[in-house]
Amino acid sequence: MSIGLDFGTTNSAIARACDGEVKLARFALNEARLDTFRSVLYFPSPEGTRELRSMAGPGAIEAYLAASGAGRLLQSMKSYLADAGFQSTSVHGRAMTLPQLLARLLESLREQAERDLGPLGRSLVVGRPVHFAHARGEGDAALAQQRLEGALATAGFDQVTFVQEPVAAAYYYEQRLDHDELVLVGDFGGGTSDFTLTRVGPSRRRGGQEAVIATEGVALAGDALGGRIVEQVVAPALGMNTTYRPALSGATEVPRWPYERLRRWHHLALLKSREVTEMLRSIERTSSDPERIAAFREVIDDDLGFSLYQAVERAKIDLSMGPSARFHFECASLTVEQTILREEFEAWIARELAEIEAAIDRLLQTSGVAPGDVDRVFLTGGTSLVPAVRRIFERRFGPGAIAAGGELVSVASGLAMIAAEREASPIT
Ligand SMILES: Nc1ncnc2c1ncn2[C@@H]1O[C@H](COP(=O)(O)OP(=O)(O)OP(=O)(O)O)[C@@H](O)[C@H]1O
Ligand SMILES: [Mg+2]
Known part of the structure; x- marks a missing residue:
């Protein structure tokens, strides 16, 4: 059986290839059937039982919202994979390691996919980013892969092959071709942006051989772009840049590090500790803006990371569709309401855009390919819908060179196709 799994920072998907047809697992959410599975894990508040119950996927978000945010919702867990410093987190008083958390998510993903596709078996082709988020060296990347492998084994997949995500997206793109092309694939997700230069088309399909010329990646994508909105719009409303008067000193700026963490809102849960709450309480007493500091405390104590994320x-999404967006976030003690112009947003994310450009430069340079040699640029992944991201490619390769599609399903589909190709002609 040829199964592909795209375990994404925000969305996961599973596909099965059979007789040249690819079928995506559909996940039930009330009356709807979704092609993607939200990569979230939710632990409802315990109800006297000793067992720690958990849920994952689209239903988990529903349950979390229905419980008015009670319990613990974990997002973007893939971003922790290569973070050697993240060993475990306390969930309702119980220490859970990252592989244990991931295994719960993957078990649930498997079970829900099997309701649609039937038994999935033991073997799987799984995607991985070119560079994992927070990996500082090859050791961290190996750790990430090992943690994922361990969690997959717990979920019953003990024969796992890893394939770089943009390579899988190239396979998906190739399905529409009746001629050969040199394609540059850009896959912009939640945690990472990944690239490959690959020859695709009938010649490759006939030969079945590796046609990847080079891959590149940067460990930033949609979450990092959202983080700039938090930094620019939310953090000031929560007291960033305000002052307080510590004992025996004059006016001092509030420490910056909690706001830096806030920018990575999915790490908000890590800010929740007695030390941070006490620090904010003490700042609040002599603060130039006590209401803002109190609101920051509320955001952390009440775990409002998900509301902020939403x-x-x-x-x-509004900024991708139109020239401005009305940002709205509220908690009990604060409402943040601000119009954001697309130009403003593009200025805030300038550093991220520059990093993406630099990665494309490296890709072209290491492969010795000139922009004019690239027949087509295929853009996929949710963050490829950001106009400023798309413009990078339009400027370099011309608007006519851009193709797009399968934003949330291209990688899973491509992985299943790769699984099928390997089964047809196993490479020893
Ligand atoms: N219309 C849109 N405009 C801007 N961003 C969008 C849009 N739609 C989705 N996104 C963003 O795309 C990201 C999710 O994309 P995708 O599902 O491709 O990521 P992923 O595969 O889960 O992550 P990764 O590949 O990095 O592990 C999120 O950050 C989301 O906010
Ligand atoms: Mg992805």
Whole structure:
């Protein structure tokens, strides 16, 4: 059986290839059937039982919202894979390691996919980014892969082959071709942006051999772009840049590091500790803006990371569709309401855009390919819908060179095709 799994920072998907046809697993959410599975894990508040219950996927978000945000919702877990410093986190008083958390998510993903596709078996082709988020060296990348492999084994997949995600997206793109092309694939997700230069088309399909010329990647994508909105719009409303008067000193700026963490809103749960709450309480007493500091404390104590995420996500999508977005976030003691112009947003994310450009430069340079040699640029992944990201490629390769599609399903589909190709002609 040829199964591909795209375990994404934000969305995961599973596909099965059979007789040249690819079928995506559909996940039930009330009456709807979704092609993607939200990569979230939710632990409802315990109800006297000793067992720690968890849920994953689209239903988990529903349950979390229905419980008015009670319990613990974990997002963007893939971003922790290569972070050797992240060993475990306390969930309702129980220490859970990252592989344990991931295994729960993957078990649930498997079970829900099997309701649609039937038994999935033991073997799997799984995607991985070219560079994992937070990996500082090859050791961290190996750790990431090992943690994922361990969690997959717990979920019953003990024969796993890893393939770089943009390579899988190239396979998906290739399906529409009746001629050969040199394609540059850009896959912009939640945590990472990944690239490959690959020859695709009938010649490759006939030969079945590796046609990847080079791959590149940067460990930033949609979450990092959203983080800039938090930094620019939310952090000031929560007291960034305000002052307080510590004992025996004059006016001092509030420490910056909690706001830096806030920018990576999916790490917000890590800010929740007695030390941080006490620090904010003590700042609040002599603060120039006590209401803002109190609101920051509320955001952390009440675990409002998901509300913040939703507000940022909405604004990002609106900014992709139109010239401005109305940002809206509220908690008990604060409402943040601000119009964001697309130009403003593009200025805020300038550093991220520059890093993406630099990665494309490296890709072309290491492969010795000139922009004019690239027949087509295929853009996929949710963050490829950001106009400023798309413009990078239009400027370099011309608007006519851009093709797009399968934003949330291209990688899973391509992985299943790769699985099928390997089964047809196993490479020893
Ligand atoms: N219309 C849009 N405009 C801007 N961003 C969008 C849009 N739609 C989705 N996104 C962003 O795309 C990201 C999710 O894309 P995708 O599902 O491709 O990522 P992923 O595969 O989960 O992550 P990764 O590949 O990095 O592990 C999120 O950051 C989301 O906010
Ligand atoms: Mg992805």
